[in-house]
Amino acid sequence: MMRPARIVRSLSTAAVLLLLGLLVAAGTARGAASTNRKAELPEPTRVEVEAQPGGFVMTQKVKVSAAVQSDYDAAVRMVEQERYDSGIATLQQVTEQAPQATAAHINLGIAYARRGELDLAEDSLRRALELNPRHPVAYNELGLVQRRKGEFAAARRSYESALSVFPDFHYAHRNLGVLCDLYLGAPGCALEHYEAYARAVPGDEEVTKWIAELRNRTAQGGNP
Amino acid sequence: MTRAKIAAIHKAANDEASYYDELEEIVRVDAGAGADRTGRTRTIAGRSALVLAERLYGEFVAVRLSQPFDVSLQRKQTLMDALIAALGGLVDYELADVTAAATFYIAETYMQFSRSLMESERPADLAPADLADYELALEEEAFPFEEQAIEVHQKNLELLQAGVFNAWTEKSLGHLAALVPGRYARDELSAGFLPSIETYAYRSPAADVPAVVAEDAASPVVAAELTIRPEPAPAVAPGGETQAETQAEMPAETERQVEAP
Numbered sequence: 001m002m003r004p005a006r007i008v009r010s011l012s013t014a015a016v017l018l019l020l021g022l023l024v025a026a027g028t029a030r031g032a033a034s035t036n037r038k039a040e041l042p043e044p045t046r047v048e049v050e051a052q053p054g055g056f057v058m059t060q061k062v063k064v065s066a067a068v069q070s071d072y073d074a075a076v077r078m079v080e081q082e083r084y085d086s087g088i089a090t091l092q093q094v095t096e097q098a099p100q101a102t103a104a105h106i107n108l109g110i111a112y113a114r115r116g117e118l119d120l121a122e123d124s125l126r127r128a129l130e131l132n133p134r135h136p137v138a139y140n141e142l143g144l145v146q147r148r149k150g151e152f153a154a155a156r157r158s159y160e161s162a163l164s165v166f167p168d169f170h171y172a173h174r175n176l177g178v179l180c181d182l183y184l185g186a187p188g189c190a191l192e193h194y195e196a197y198a199r200a201v202p203g204d205e206e207v208t209k210w211i212a213e214l215r216n217r218t219a220q221g222g223n224p
Numbered sequence: 225m226t227r228a229k230i231a232a233i234h235k236a237a238n239d240e241a242s243y244y245d246e247l248e249e250i251v252r253v254d255a256g257a258g259a260d261r262t263g264r265t266r267t268i269a270g271r272s273a274l275v276l277a278e279r280l281y282g283e284f285v286a287v288r289l290s291q292p293f294d295v296s297l298q299r300k301q302t303l304m305d306a307l308i309a310a311l312g313g314l315v316d317y318e319l320a321d322v323t324a325a326a327t328f329y330i331a332e333t334y335m336q337f338s339r340s341l342m343e344s345e346r347p348a349d350l351a352p353a354d355l356a357d358y359e360l361a362l363e364e365e366a367f368p369f370e371e372q373a374i375e376v377h378q379k380n381l382e383l384l385q386a387g388v389f390n391a392w393t394e395k396s397l398g399h400l401a402a403l404v405p406g407r408y409a410r411d412e413l414s415a416g417f418l419p420s421i422e423t424y425a426y427r428s429p430a431a432d433v434p435a436v437v438a439e440d441a442a443s444p445v446v447a448a449e450l451t452i453r454p455e456p457a458p459a460v461a462p463g464g465e466t467q468a469e470t471q472a473e474m475p476a477e478t479e480r481q482v483e484a485p
Binding site: 101141 | 423
């Protein structure tokens with residue numbers, strides 16, 4: 001378990017200045033929820049985002065019982081083993097017991113998406129963003145769901161939101177590149193984000209080939 | 225009772241002959257409706273015509289190129305001409321989903337013809353050297369049809385990029401990914417499940433490259449404690465599903481059925 005005091009000691013002054021949205025209060029989500037759903041939101045929680053070399057650490061203090069913590073850990077194991085029925089049921093229990101736990105909503109959204117239940121996936125990911133409007137994973141996964149639903153403009157906004165939180169978040173760069181390349185027919189955007197991804201993941205030879213192919217294609221004036 | 229409902233009843237009863245007869249009647253009546261034609265009758269007729277074209281596609285696929293080659297080839301070409309004409313006619317209904325379906329099937333018709341040539345029964349009496357020449361000639365005949373298939377699937381991709389998102393445009397993209405992987409096989413990435421209920425730690429893979437060490441980085445021991453790597457997640461293939469799901473769920477195109485109009 002991470003200890004806050006040690007986190008603070010590990011930060012340089014520059015890193016402190018780079019704190020990304022320190023103490024982001026929950027409940028500041030941008031209009032995604034209906035009035036009724038907002039009424040159901042749990043007590044606001046505090047989210048700390050700490051810049052790290054090459055990344056960040058996002059911490060939400062969640063008071064949960066040992067049983068809920070155990071259920072969460074078990075659910076993660078289940079969904080990682082692709083036991084989605086039991087994993088989703090357990091995550092639902094966790095979200096009932098600890099409705100403020102953003103991670104549980106994100107995992108639930110990912111699990112629903114893996115099972116092809118895109119509307120439920122979107123609901124869970126939006127709830128996660130209501131709790132923590134700056135969670136790049138929630139935006140990235142929401143973008144994937146929106147792309148699969150054919151909501152390409154919304155998917156683009158979601159990926160861009162992830163990148164506004166952390167500009168080097170490689171998942172969002174890759175996915176936005178693919179979205180622009182295949183689904184939006186926007187080769188300039190695709191190249192920009194493939195290249196950003198390649199800088200973040202220098203060993204990915206597959207994407208290196210994508211970049212070469214895209215450069216070759218655009219040089220010839222071809223699309224799609 | 226409308227003809228569409230009657231067709232649905234025949235379909236539910238597995239009375240294929242009556243079902244297709246009813247669809248043909250729907251298409252015929254709409255074509256001759258003149259000023260009485262409405263958006264609704266055009267939609268129902270367009271979807272009926274698509275089902276009829278799918279039946280023709282099934283007949284086309286079923287014809288194998290066997291010896292005597294000329295005979296089976298003529299039969300398949302005749303069916304292909306009729307099928308391409310029927311599919312081309314679907315575009316006149318000006319329905320986005322029907323147009324995308326027709327485009328998909330035109331591409332698959334060319335692709336299937338190309339495959340049929342390559343899988344055709346070889347003459348039994350050819351000497352090895354002549355057989356090699358025969359195989360080469362088949363490849364030369366088959367390849368242009370594969371190229372045509374790719375070009376037509378690309379038309380559906382243009383529809384997709386213009387905002388026509390449906391199963392047909394997605395399927396065309398999936399087929400393009402298989403036919404031209406260097407251009408269209410583009411997997412997306414999920415960040416994966418979050419292992420901690422409280423903390424999400426992200427670290428760019430570039431930061432782990434040994435040659436790159438930031439001078440002001442936290443001590444290695446602390447950095448290691450603070451970093452929770454996102455678990456590797458399955459890639460999501462074009463078409464939306466994870467790759468494993470795509471392989472498991474993608475039905476053969478001949479099995480694809482359109483809802484009864």
